[in-house]
Amino acid sequence: MLDTRSKSQDPLVSIIIPVYNKAAFVRETLDSALVQTYLNTEIILVDDGSTDGSFEILQEYYQKHPDKIVLIDQENQGVSAATNKGIQAARGEYIQFLDADDLLSSDKIANQIKLLAGQSESAIASCEWKIFNDTPKQAQSMFYGVFQNFNSGLDLLLRFWNYQEMMQPAGYLTHRSLIEKAGPWDESLTINQDGEFFNRVLLHTDKVVYDSEGKVFYRTPGEFNVSQQKTEKAMTSLLESYRCYEKDVLKFEDSPRVRIALKKVYQKFIYDVFPQYPHLIKATESHIKNLGISQKTYIGGPKFQTLSKFLGFKNALRLKRFFNN
Structure with a gap:
């Protein structure tokens, strides 16, 4: 053909x-x-x-x-x-x-x-x-x-x-x-x-x-x-788009490599909104937990990843926000 x-x-x-x-x-x-x-x-x-x-x-x-x-x-x-x-x-x-x-x-x-x-x-x-x-x-x-x-x-x-x-x-x-x-x-x-x-x-x-x-x-x-909006409405919609990622990709391939990558997507969402919208952060953490990936994953630049390894993800975010304010 x-x-x-x-x-x-x-x-x-x-x-x-x-x-x-x-x-x-x-x-x-x-x-x-x-x-x-x-x-x-x-x-x-x-x-x-x-x-x-x-x-x-x-x-x-x-x-x-x-x-x-x-x-x-x-x-x-x-x-x-x-x-x-x-x-x-x-x-x-x-x-x-x-x-x-x-x-x-x-x-x-x-x-x-x-x-x-x-x-x-x-x-x-x-x-x-x-x-x-x-x-x-x-x-x-x-x-x-x-x-x-x-x-x-x-x-x-x-x-x-x-x-x-x-x-x-x-x-x-x-x-x-x-x-x-x-x-x-x-x-x-x-x-x-x-x-x-x-x-x-x-x-x-x-x-x-x-x-x-x-x-x-x-x-x-x-x-x-x-694309620059960080209102609650915009961030709620952004999180929903990531939920769509998860729903669609897991139908295509449900594997550890996909779930690890999705975990990083959700981590990036928390990185972007923290410390605003605690309810969205809590929902995202629940999505991460449901992925069932115990492996530690790191996002952001080399300095932030190093901080995350020593302090933990949320503490590294708190420190980053403190020095940025």
């Missing part, structure tokens, strides 16, 4: 960009999508009830490129609902997610399409992401171990969890079939929606192929960015 990719030399790639009040940045983002050297793309813009003039900018680009851009306007429902709307409208064989203030290098999609050629539909492509503030020319590299090939999506997830690393969602190029297997973005979550979604995608992924040339430029989040 021939691989389905052999039927299409230049498969359509749908670039999905949800937009909410990004007037200051969205032009630069759209330009980075439009100058891709890979030509067979469509851009799905979903304005999520912007009030800062973003929609007018999107209309301007749509009028200039009506053959390239699909423009959708909806009342504010959140990034997950906007992204799901974009997926529904997309016609591409591959999906490229892109936040409305981030950028792609011009060769990103072309490189990843080449890497995926001949692979099964269960392969996903990734690339390096760099963080920047004003200009991508000054972007800083993240020295992460995720920037390599992986034999499975689960192996990449375990790298995330064991070393507290991440992949910016725009770094992936994903076949539509993986998206369909994973299901929609969870519209009940208010934070880490992308992490929870790609957790499900990667559990269905047989191979991760890494593009060493293409880049994603991730703009430093502002204080009002949803």
